[in-house]
Amino acid sequence: MSHEELLPSTRRSLTHRIATAQAEGRAPSLVAAVVRDGELVWTGARTSVAGHAPDENVQYRIGSITKTFTAVLVMRLRDEGLIDLTDPLEKHLPGTGVGEVTIAELLSHTGGLGAETPGEWWERSSASLRPELRDVLGEQPFKHPVGRRHHYSNPGYTLLGSLIEAVRGEPWEVVLRREVLEPLGMRRTSGQPQAPHAGGWAVHPWADVLLPEPAEDLGLMAPAGQLWSTAADLARFAVFLMEGDDRVLGVDSVGEMKRPAAPAEPGEWEMTYGLGVVLAGGKGYTLAGHSGSLPGFIASLWISEKDGLAAVTLANCTSGPPVALVAAELLQIVAEAEPRIPEPWRPLPEVDQAVLELAGPWYWGTSAYVLRLAAEGAVELGPLAGAGRGSRFRPNGDGTWTGLDGYFAGERLEAVRRADGSVSHLDLASFVFTREPYDVAAPVPGGVDPEGWRGLA
Incomplete structure (x- = not known):
């Protein structure tokens, strides 16, 4: 594969896109990165906050991109033979009250569980308010029949995190660091912020003023959205999602995560969900990845396998720039300006x-x-x-x-x-x-008319 640098004109187009996103979205800062053929080939950042100098190594909170990491850990358990995706949750994590839901249904958000926890807005509330699973699920956890439709569920990924802890006998974050982050070299990804990191802000919708957002520890909800990461670390994760890594999860299992497991949702982009991965078709591209948000932060990661490209966009504001769209457009800029050069044709080394x-x-x-x-x-x-x-x-x-x-x-x-x-x-x-249409010498189901082909006067 070629790892040539992007052309100056392409780099300027990428910089222009994120500058426009930061300005129009009124984000205190925005960081982005592009990967091509397994290599980080471009990073860019824009900021308006004095003393804040974001780059690809500054941590931002990534919200629900955390779910893809949790899904990788679940797939590792499956590949080791410790669980099966068709297993009901009750088999490995008894006593939840929703044990008939399968592991695959939790991964694909088709278990019928509610989107959020009961009570206070969990993303802005102390983890001490949810000390046990029943506090996460509530008295009426089901909103839809199990397995009948896609309904995004944060509590569902809390259950998957608890499943991982039950099978491994260790905390979710400990398992994540040993089995995923360290092998992939993601040293700047963590459950708690590590300097340098961005602060989270709310931007007033009708005035150019800011309000700091709290950075709550999510407790039991951590597997649904706890992580902090950087553009460079997420670029490494994007390469893993394209190529797999036998130290973490082989290419076949990673590919399984990227196959549709839930019905498509109508919209400007056709969206569906695999196993911990969002799948989207828009602007002529088929993308896989995830987005994330928590108070003070929004994030997106997309890969386009046919182009050998990935893009990451991170911002430290509760709402503002459409980071998922921006990341997709960064891919589009590179793919259209510098289309992938095909590998040379080569004959097979041997043939049977x-x-x-x-x-x-x-x-x-x-x-x-x-x-x-x-x-x-x-x-x-x-x-x-x-x-x-x-x-x-x-x-x-x-x-x-x-x-x-x-x-x-x-x-x-x-x-x-x-x-x-x-x-x-x-x-x-x-x-x-058969070698010929309806070959009389082959066992064609139903047989072949003995008079053969004919004209019709």
Whole structure:
């Protein structure tokens, strides 16, 4: 991958965008960063507060971006075989009163739980007001039937934090630091602010004056929004969300987090939720990441995998600049000004002749498909032209493949051979693919009219 610096014109466009956001959003300060192909290639900051010199190493509170970190810890438990995402919460954390909700439903906000805690606004209230889970959930924790719809739930992530503590036998933040922050080199991410850090402010909606916001310890709610971090540290986390890291979570499990697990929500951008990750389609881009807010702070992190880009935007105001939109536009600026240069085409280092024999056109009924070889024995099967069902397949080592994505994810692909070793057809989840449309020599479901193809006068 190329790690060349951004062009001066691109850097100026990025600076102009955050300067406009800070000025129009009336933010005391705003910090941003852009990652390209795994490298931090640009940072910028704007401030109007005397004595405050923000940069990529100054801490800001990141609010609900914390949820993605919590989700990573849950996925680690799953990958270690300590839990299953289909497990009801009660199996590992009894006595909550909402134990029928599954771990996957909590991760994807489809458990039907309320959005907030009962009582005072928890983000501006002392953690001592919520000493136990029942104080977080309240007497009527469910707002919707379990598993029926997406309803964002802060208490749901409190339950996930308590689940982590129950399984690990250690506090959530201790586990987070050992298993995620230290391996990723995120030394400036913490549960409590560490100097230098920004102060949180409220900006009067109708006057250019400020009011300091309290920085409360969230207590049991910490796994939903406690963390402080920096633009540089979140850039490291963004690289992890794109590439995975076997010391923390492999690329397949990180990819699982970025697949839709909740219904899409209508709007200017189509939004849905994976497992601790927001998924958004807008302005021609498909983005994954999370936003966050707590009194005095707003934050956003987006990645665009197809462009190899990530962007982080942090501001120290309760409301103001649209940081999620700004981060997306930083990605757009780079992607349009400096489009990704494709890697050179290279031939496969080796090829299995039995697999090469399968390459080329196949027919499902009269629909034309094509099978292509990929690296390491993988294959791709999809429509010859236009849209349709298609998937990538990984080899199983026995002459069959398993679907990785698309319609055939998890399904088994097999090349069925005749007694003489020649290929009869491809069998895929009851679909029979033949070399000719409705090949009479293949076991086409329902058979083929013996008179064959004909014209019609």
